[in-house]
Amino acid sequence: MPEELAGNEKGAKTRPRERIVSAACALFRENGIRATGVEAIAEAADTNKMTLYRHFGSKDELVCESLKTISAKAADFWAGLERAFPDDPQARLDRWVEHRADQLDHDPCGCDLTNAAVELKEPDHPAYPVIERYKADQRRRLVGLCADAGSREPELLADMLTLLIEGARVSRCSAGPQGPSRAFARACRAAILSLR
């Protein structure tokens, strides 16, 4: 009977690969990508560097995989939104604002994809396509939602909301939780009203 996996942090019931990705996501978010060593990731995943490199050819590859995993979770949110208010796009838009405001309160680190783009300045880093695809996807979905909600300028409204949430999340990092990010929800409501 395997007693060594009784109550360890990462729950050794999953396979190493999944544990590595989830540990990488957490450490990248908390400490940044460059500041997180592969050794620390392996250790947090309750495995070792060799196993990490058997699954991922390089740290950059693991970075990409982590960002893809996070992207996938965002897709889940949109699916849940559609399921919660199948025929009320207005409510979906309100819920989007509410969810983003909650996220702002509970996650002090901002958007992992955005942070990765800020931190990884090499223009040919393999993470960039992942980031750009994610941002384009979020934009496309939000434009669709704004259109469904009956906005008179869905693209502009979606971009305004995007700028507000991106600004709020990053401003929370630089100006603190009492800074301009507190105006996020009110700003969204004003934007939605002005482009109804």
Place this chain on the structure above:
Amino acid sequence: MPEELAGNEKGAKTRPRERIVSAACALFRENGIRATGVEAIAEAADTNKMTLYRHFGSKDELVCESLKTISAKAADFWAGLERAFPDDPQARLDRWVEHRADQLDHDPCGCDLTNAAVELKEPDHPAYPVIERYKADQRRRLVGLCADAGSREPELLADMLTLLIEGARVSRCSAGPQGPSRAFARACRAAILSLR
């Protein structure tokens, strides 16, 4: 006659300390803080590591000094704004938007202070007070400008404009120049109108 400083990159007419700070600003902006080594900074400043460490006790100290220098330049912008339209706060606010939009077009890297806050996750890093002071100062000045321009809710408008510019600059990094950042100026005008 000192012929060796004919046309070298950094213009060796200034003192090493100033050259080091300006080289550090440039390299931090282009490659990020953690990705920039002190050796590279010294070389770009046309000097050496030893001289760098005679002026700055550590890399972190140099980071702080660089961020302070950049903060000072922002103060110059506000002074120039006041000087250009001494008795027309409306025009000053319009000019603020215009200047920020220009900045968005010409500087692909976003705000150095914001980027530093995103990259430096250690909560006790000496750069944080510098960043927070800068952000608080910008906010205070913008609230004042919005109030002078006659907004009915100057704090809210200032925060909205802050979220829009922070979002636009960071979104330019992650979603590219064709992304939501293109809506920045229109979003600002809409915000200003809705809180006139």
Place this chain on the structure above:
DNA sequence: TGAGTTTGTTACCGATCGGTCACATCGATG
């Protein structure tokens, strides 16, 4: 000119980084 300060040069330190090696161990499946 001379003294004192500021720079330049070079080599070096310990630590850490991403990444690889050979080899032992485990777990499932036949």
Place this chain on the structure above:
DNA sequence: CATCGATGTGACCGATCGGTAACAAACTCA
């Protein structure tokens, strides 16, 4: 039981990092 693929272990590599020691050269200013 035997086999084989997946995993664990620990040592190791070259490169780079932030930071320092020691000494030579240059500049400043009386």
